Structure formats: C-alpha cells, structure tokens
C-alpha cells in the first residue's frame with residue numbers, strides 16, 4: 588500500500604514552484620466544477636457547469652467587495668474545459684490559502700424518489716463512510732475519463748474502481764482540521780441563509796481535494812434531479828443566497844487567519 592501511495596505522488600503538483608505573492612494577502616481559490624465539453628450533471632433544463640459558474644462568479648464579486656486584503660483566483664471564469672489536475676495546478680501555483688470547489692449533486696437515474704431528493708452537503712477529503720458518499724466522489728472524479736490518457740496522467744487511478752480509493756484513506760491531509768471548520772461553516776450557512784435541507788459535512792475521496800496543498804472543500808449546492816431545487820439554484824435570488832452562504836464561511840476563515 589505504501590508503494591502505491593509513493594508511486595502516485597509525482598502526479599500531484601504540490602512541489603511546484605510557487606509564484607511570488609503578497610504575504611499579507613489571503614488567496615481564496617474558487618473552482619466552479621466542470622465547464623466546456625464537461626457539462627457535469629444535466630437535468631430539468633439545467634447544466635451543472637452553468638450553475639457552478641454563476642454561483643462562483645457572484646461569490647468572487649462578494650469576496651472582492653467585502654473583504655480587504657483577500658485575493659480571489661478562479662480556476663475558470665467562463666465556460667471552458669479544465670482537467671482536475673489543471674484545477675489543482677491553478678490552486679497550487681497561486682499558493683492558495685483555501686480551495687473551494689463548487690458543484691451540484693445528483694443521484695442515480697434508477698433511485699426511487701430522486702425528484703424529491705434535496706439538500707446541501709459539503710465534502711472534505713477522506714474515505715467515504717457509506718456508499719452514497721462514494722457514489723458522489725465517483726461521479727465527480729469520473730470527469731477524468733474525458734481525458735484520453737487519463738490512466739497514465741493519474742498514475743493508474745480509475746475513478747470507477749473501489750480499490751483506487753485506498754489512497755485517500757492513507758492521505759493524512761495536513762489541512763483536514765481547517766477544511767472541516769470551513770465545511771461546517773459553509774454547511775450551516777447554506778441551511779440558515781439559503782434555506783437548504785441539511786445533508787451535513789461528509790468525507791469522500793475527491794481527486795481535486797487530494798491534489799490541492801491547502802485547506803480544501805467541495806460544496807454540493809443541491810440536487811439537479813429535483814425540479815424545485817433547480818428552480819431555486821437557477822434563480823437570481825437562489826444564486827445570491829448560495830453565494831452569500833459560502834461568503835460567510837470564507838469570512839470566518841479570513842477572521843481565523845488574521
């Protein structure tokens with residue numbers, strides 16, 4: 588197992604030369620999931636990639652407006668395709684202090700009652716405790732299959748194979764404590780401010796959380812298979828409230844750092 592872990596390390600760009608950055612400034616990296624040819628989950632007339640981007644852009648503007656001495660770096664600010672490794676590279680090269688990946692959840696087409704499945708959840712890196720969390724990570728990681736030579740690039744990591752996920756159990760992420768604090772603040776705010784059902788803070792093996800060398804969370808705003816949730820997430824008011832919720836967690840993170 589140790590050998591497997593060591594073999595996988597070179598593909599993670601944690602040792603890349605850091606760009607000079609203003610040491611007094613905190614850098615928040617926002618990662619709107621998917622983009623371009625990678626649509627993410629699509630249902631009820633909505634594309635996940637568009638919801639993720641709309642909320643991330645609002646959040647970026649709020650952070651710039653309300654927080655002094657904070658830089659925001661976006662992995663993408665338009666409808667372009669990026670690999671998971673490229674997202675992690677952007678975050679690591681920017682020497683980010685916090686990485687926040689924004690997504691929309693879905694459940695298997697065969698799941699009964701999926702149209703009424705609802706709620707927000709925020710993930711930190713870890714080994715899934717149940718099959719539901721595992722499925723979310725598998726779906727989000729499966730975007731690497733869009734890359735032709737993903738098996739070489741990701742050192743044999745196969746998003747659809749259970750055994751690939753052992754690496755996340757072994758990764759004692761240095762920043763897990765802070766990641767959990769940010770995840771809890773974001774989760775609570777999505778319930779209080781955005782009125783989302785509370786699905787709690789969870790752990791699962793998301794490649795992009797593993798490859799970033801900073802506190803990192805992955806937000807699942809709500810479910811695209813639920814028509815009411817889609818209506819909310821694609822409305823101006825919904826985008827605003829979701830962005831405000833995530834802003835609250837970022838504000839608390841910045842307060843802890845100052």
Ligand SMILES: [Zn+2]
Nearest residue numbers: 620627690691
């Ligand atoms: Zn996604």
